[in-house]
Amino acid sequence: MLTLICRHFLARASAYYALTAITLLVMVPTLCLVPPGEHLTHISAKDFITVHTRNTPTTYYEGRHGPTGFEYELMHRFADYLGVSLNLDATHHPESVLPAVRENGDLGAAALPLLPSTPGVHYTRPIIQMQPLVVYRRGLHGIQAPSDLVGLELGTLSKAGTSEALRDLQRRHPTLSWKESHELEVAELLARVEDGTLDAAVIFEHQFRLNRLFFPNVERGFTLGDPLSMVWALPSGRGLGLLEAANRFLQDLQESGMLDRLFSRYFGHDDYLEYVGTRTFLGHLDARLPRYTELFQQSAQETGFDWKLLAAVGYQESHWDPDAVSPTGVRGLMMLTNPTASDMGIADRTDPAQSIDGGARYLRSVKDRLPESITGDDRLFMAMAAYNVGLGHLYDARKIAEKRGGNPDSWADVRAALPCYKNVNGTAKHVTATPVAASR
Incomplete structure (x- = not known):
């Protein structure tokens, strides 16, 4: 099952x-x-x-x-x-x-x-370059070296290239065996590790990055062989x-x-949630999000955003908690400051409907204020970054990116220059963390 x-x-x-x-x-x-x-x-x-x-x-x-x-x-x-x-x-x-x-x-x-x-x-x-990577089911101990794979139920995908690394390993460990699938996709292979059908699998590292959120019981092991x-x-x-x-x-x-x-x-969204964070996210997905889905959908229609993206921002800000408050006074489901709430005409930041409405309109206003030279997904990602850390910090990061020889209109270059601004509790708040990345 x-x-x-x-x-x-x-x-x-x-x-x-x-x-x-x-x-x-x-x-x-x-x-x-x-x-x-x-x-x-x-x-x-x-x-x-x-x-x-x-x-x-x-x-x-x-x-x-x-x-x-x-x-x-x-x-x-x-x-x-x-x-x-x-x-x-x-x-x-x-x-x-x-x-x-x-x-x-x-x-x-x-x-x-x-x-x-x-x-x-x-x-x-x-x-x-695609790096073969061993992943394994959480709870298995001692999976630290290629020799530890001997005796495990191990799987990989046919024609992907990962089997070449396993064949090289088998020359040193003749008793190593694995199953190659002609029918499964990466997600289905990871599902078999997740549910215990397989102990471990060999996929490529970038594939694990993309799928990691959905399989919290699958651990990153070690790289295997040379990149392909x-x-x-x-x-x-x-x-x-x-x-x-x-x-x-x-x-x-x-x-x-x-x-x-x-x-x-x-x-590039490799700042994924670890095991506890993923479990928390999936729990809130069932217990909290349904209460606010219609509000996110309504605000999405009014502002032109995907409602799931607004929901992802809400999770990143407060874990969909309307009573969330930071030591600096930022409050509510969308974690609005007093000046932002005032600018958006929001009277009660702890009211979910007002908070979601104000947060969506503020994100829209931030996106509209960005330079016209920033386009496409780069514009969206920078708007979310500015929502999280402020336009001033975003503009500073664009200047740093340009001084480093990067493109100030490219989110990839600006992201590398954007410091990890932390709140008073020391928790990093990156708008491109897993919930936002997953909304894509």
């Missing part, structure tokens, strides 16, 4: 898998053979590029504003770079991506590891024009710093 944690995750993650086997543009991929050397010309002529990918939270999924995901961002930007439309063919099954690329696709982008001797495909330059390069795959035998274009695009993305910013946007 799935645990409460897994049920929460599966309910939230269902949208990720809704688009399986559906393309973004309704068109039939070409099945004709493309003469060698003319692949890039052929793509320009048909005015779209067909990319085979996977419908997973770490790659491509349906977000609150439409398709999103780390590799989706890269694919979309590459299509724009070529001046063509993006045609996605999404699947759950990793083993089907490379055959599809070899048969009739233009590109494969599905968190593919760079593996030796893959017939029929060319690989691009590395995009990111994530790459794109292109069919061989059709010339090198598209490969060269992809490599130029990825190099430009890396040199501009955009690649790091995109990675940080999707996987």
Whole structure:
């Protein structure tokens, strides 16, 4: 039986898998053979590029504003770079991506590891480095070294690249064994560790970051082997024009710093709650949030925010406690100061309806006051940061980021420059901590 944690995750993650086997543009991929050397010309002529990918939270999924995901961002930007439309063919099954690329696709982008001797495909330059990581069920003791995995019920995903690290380890520990799944996704594998079906699993570190909140009984263990390069795959035998274009695009993305910013946007929220904090959050999710859901939804309609984002800010500020108060006098569910409450026309900060209304309108006003040069998610994240630490501190952090050679309009660069402002009790208040990150 799935645990409460897994049920929460599966309910939230269902949208990720809704688009399986559906393309973004309704068109039939070409099945004709493309003469060698003319692949890039052929793509320009048909005015779209067909990319085979996977419908997973770490790659491509349906977000609150439409398709999103780390590799989706890269694919979309590459299509724009070529001046063509993006045609996605999404699947759950990793083993089907490379055959599809070899048969009739233009590109494969599905968190593919760079593996030796893959017939029929060319690989691009590395995009990111993916570090294999051992995770294990809380309560198991002594999981500190590779030799400790011998005798455990151990699992990993087929075709992900993590099995290569296990095979290397098996040469030193011949009795090591594990199960490779062709059907499960990362979240389902972690669910099996969570409920005790597996003792441990090997996934990639950035995958654990993204899923950690939903599995509080799964502990981070240790890294295993060397990092693997994530790459794109292109069919061989059709010339090198598209490969060269992809490599130029990825190099430009890396040199501009955009690649790091995109990675940080999707996987950089690593200040996750630990075991006790996660349990507390999930308990409040059931016991407290339902009382205020309609209020968050009403304020969201009036201010244009996602109601779950407002709820996440409320949790970050007060754990959805309308009577919360700080030693400095900040009070209420949305933790408004007296001047802010006065500016927003709020008479009673401890009244949940007034507090949520005032907090949502204040967040809206902060977002509207930011410089026009800050756009997209960067603008939203900086608005939440300013809500938490104040506009003055945010502007100071932007100046620091610029002095360091960073981009003051990039949340990834500003976040690195933003000090960890603490309240009198010494508790760090970061607006990008887990509840806010989870609302994405």
